[in-house]
Amino acid sequence: PVDYVLQQIGGTWKAPVLWRLRSKAWRYTELEKDIPHISQKMLTKTLKDLEADGIVSKQVFARVPPHTEYSLTEKGKKIVS
Numbered sequence: 001p002v003d004y005v006l007q008q009i010g011g012t013w014k015a016p017v018l019w020r021l022r023s024k025a026w027r028y029t030e031l032e033k034d035i036p037h038i039s040q041k042m043l044t045k046t047l048k049d050l051e052a053d054g055i056v057s058k059q060v061f062a063r064v065p066p067h068t069e070y071s072l073t074e075k076g077k078k079i080v081s
Helices: 002-009 014-021 028-034 040-052 074-080
Strands: 056-061 067-072
Touching (some): 014 040, 014 056, 014 067, 028 067, 040 056
Antiparallel strands (some): 056 067
8 A cells, every 4th residue: 555655665764765776776885975964873774674674675795895785676666666
């Protein structure tokens, strides 16, 4: 239902994160730099919430230095489009 979807993507920071992820995968630091006024704590919480809801996927690259990329899942793409 629509109410459930709105609950999943509601809040101050979820929409800006989803808007950026709509076209490509982003690294954590890229999101942090591109979203004004978001704290590390809030960005981390937002990404974890979206990942738990199945809207965003997280891919960890084990290299030196390690990095993580976030992208939309199929469910996330349906919500954003």
